[in-house]
Amino acid sequence: MSFARFRRAGPGLGLLVREPAAGWLAIRMLAWRAILPVLERVVPMPTLVRLMGYHPRVRDRNGEPQRIVELAERVFDNPSSSQNCLGRSMVTYRYLSKTSVEPQLVIAFRKGAAPVVGHAWVTVDALPVHDSPDALDEFEPVVIFSSAGSTHPSNNIAA
Helix, strand or coil, rough: CCCCHHHHHHHHHHHHHCCHHHHHHHHHHHHHHHHHHHHHHHEEEHHHHHHHHHCHHHCCCCCCHHHHHHHHHHHHCCCCCCCCCHHHHHHHHHCCCCCCHHHHHHHCCCCECCCEEEEEEEEEEEEEEEHHHHHHCCCCEEEECCCCCCCCCCCCCCC
């Protein structure tokens, strides 16, 4: 394990001692962070979202949504960076889908950008969990995945 990976694992390992449940969650998030870049290239997006999303047999209605969001931000280093937005959003979507909230995964493109710039984020009750709403104004949602993994085009897109 490289030093950089060990540093990223640090928050999960420290939490494992102080808060075992949060520590295990952080370690699972780190594992997804490691494998998602490969999966994003070889698995079609709808299939990957179904893999990451809702699974009725593993529902954790006592999960703490705010804690999940905080841990995802720590695992993905810089919450304001768009470099890891898809991975961070997929992991957040995965673990929020197991709680009592109903997250949505939004895939969007920057309006009028050349070259095309994409962004992904998660919403709960129509509010983004990692990004500020103002920062997302420049993006046009293309598809939204519900917590059950179903897709629907954004209402912003003309039919």
